[in-house]
Amino acid sequence: GESVGLHLPTLSVQEGDNSIINCAYSNSASDYFIWYKQESGKGPQFIIDIRSNMDKRQGQRVTVLLNKTVKHLSLQIAATQPGDSAVYFCAEIERAGGTSYGKLTFGQGTILTVHP
Amino acid sequence: DADVTQTPRNRITKTGKRIMLECSQTKGHDRMYWYRQDPGLGLRLIYYSFDVKDINKGEISDGYSVSRQAQAKFSLSLESAIPNQTALYFCATRRQGGHEQFFGPGTRLTVL
Numbered sequence: 001g002e003s004v005g006l007h008l009p010t011l012s013v014q015e016g017d018n019s020i021i022n023c024a025y026s027n028s029a030s031d032y033f034i035w036y037k038q039e040s041g042k043g044p045q046f047i048i049d050i051r052s053n054m055d056k057r058q059g060q061r062v063t064v065l066l067n068k069t070v071k072h073l074s075l076q077i078a079a080t081q082p083g084d085s086a087v088y089f090c091a092e093i094e095r096a097g098g099t100s101y102g103k104l105t106f107g108q109g110t111i112l113t114v115h116p
Numbered sequence: 117d118a119d120v121t122q123t124p125r126n127r128i129t130k131t132g133k134r135i136m137l138e139c140s141q142t143k144g145h146d147r148m149y150w151y152r153q154d155p156g157l158g159l160r161l162i163y164y165s166f167d168v169k170d171i172n173k174g175e176i177s178d179g180y181s182v183s184r185q186a187q188a189k190f191s192l193s194l195e196s197a198i199p200n201q202t203a204l205y206f207c208a209t210r211r212q213g214g215h216e217q218f219f220g221p222g223t224r225l226t227v228l
Contacts, residue, residue: 008156032215043120043206043219044159089158093215103174104149104217106158 008087010111019077021110023090026071030092034104035064035075038087047075047088077112085114119143120220122207128226135194137223139207147210148190149217150174150182152203159206165190166212197227 013019025033031052036044050057050064050073057064063076073090090107123138139148146167151159151174161174163182171182179201181193194201204224208217 034216036219041222043208043222045219046216049216091158103161103164106160108156108158 008109008111010113012113012115013080015080015082015114015116017080019075019080019084019112019114021075021077021088021112023073023075023107023110024071025073025090025092025107027092027094027105028068028071029094030105031095032093033064033066033073034091034093035062035073036089036091036106037084038089038109040086044089080112080114082114082116085112087111120207120209120218122205122220122223124223125221126224128228129197130228131198133197133227135197135225137192137205137207137225139190139192139220141188141207141209141218141220143209143211143218144187145209145211145218146187147212148184149208149210150180150190150192151206151208152176153206153222154203162192162205194225194227197225199227201225202227 034049035047037047038044048059048062048064050066055066061078065074087109089109091104093104120141149164150162153159160176162180164172165184168184183191204222206222207220210217
């Protein structure tokens with residue numbers, strides 16, 4: 001969904017369905033892109049990352065796709081479960097030089113609700 | 117055991133009061149960060165530190181100060197709290213050369 005003002009995009013799915021969460025980024029110099037999951041009352045938790053020289057990376061039940069042409073990132077969750085309900089943030093990080101990384105810039109976030 | 121801890125977890129205070137939020141980590145990381153999260157927004161960087169003698173401003177440092185007392189400890193202070201500083205505050209750590217940040221559980225601060 002599209003965000004309007006301060007309202008987070010929301011995605012509602014049924015248990016067992018696949019979920020796709022989208023993110024647009026702005027910095028062409030970003031070197032890594034990271035997806036974080038934030039459950040209510042907790043800090044963001046790392047899910048999966050992808051380097052800028054890749055277009056796809058798979059983890060356990062999750063896949064991240066990167067389209068640098070249109071500066072778009074997506075997180076696909078297979079067989080979504082109620083425990084996947086959370087806010088999902090994409091984040092980008094720029095290489096600051098050598099092996100050093102610059103600051104992490106977060107996107108707005110998407111609320112995923114999984115119905116049993 | 118939690119690797120990144122924050123105290124207090126919740127705090128309600130009044131306008132004009134001085135508040136300190138503490139962060140401790142057992143990960144051995146040299147980089148530490150303070151973020152603020154408001155409803156409907158992602159996390160925004162307040163301050164960060166690459167080691168005990170290094171302090172850097174983030175995008176929203178006005179009204180905040182920090183102290184890096186040791187490699188494992190990074191505290192955030194609000195010298196004179198105001199209501200628009202009501203937010204969730206997160207501490208994070210990162211090892212040198214790594215790109216992943218590890219977050220604490222957050223502190224919910226309410227300024228009346």
